[in-house]
Amino acid sequence: MTLPAPRKPLPRSFYARPVLVVARECIGKVLVYDSPEGRLEGRIVEAEAYSGPEDRAAHSFGGRRTARTEAMFGPPGHAYVFFVYGMHWHFNLVVAETGVPHAVLIRAVEPLAGVDLMAARRKLAPTRRELTNGPGKLCQAFAIDRAVYGADLTAGPLYLADGPGCRVARSPRIGVDYAGEWAAKPYRFYDPKSAYVSPARPSRMVQRFRER
């Protein structure tokens, strides 16, 4: 019988770096949540960088600082959580220095622990990749919602831990066609070997990028 891997929160210095560096290095790390209902773990296999205020795709574009985006302007190593399409939560890491509204969206993970709990929440068989292969899906599986808005990822029950490295591929981001030239930037990072990478298709512009 194998012992569970020891997990320790990554330090704030992991988050206090340029957003593209953090997004890239997120791949292979482990998202851990010691929730009231049990321990959940997932290996991060897909993430995107959001580089407001310049980045037209970011909620903090133009320096927009509201009740929703406030966490992005705070210190690195905290959670930025938001609600979209009337039904889905998205989980982000606040990165870079305080006052710089940059974030990394966690788009997909591979379940490592608490799979049965995830399956129950998703109403799917534990073996299905649909458990966590999308940003809204993983939040439902982990029960991540506004309750963890602004949470400190170096001190609380929700954190990132180290994990084995792997090859990392890049592409433009998903679902940000409204962002003009920013939509074409290769700010998405993923593990090309993982079956849990989200099935979302890049836009036409993106496919051209990938074929090049």
Place this chain on the structure above:
DNA sequence: TGAATGATTTACT
């Protein structure tokens, strides 16, 4: 005060 819209998912043709 009201209208538009989205860093998506799911079901259906």
Place this chain on the structure above:
DNA sequence: GTAAATCATTCAA
């Protein structure tokens, strides 16, 4: 392939 679900947030008036 298309469309519906569903509502907090944002911005205009």
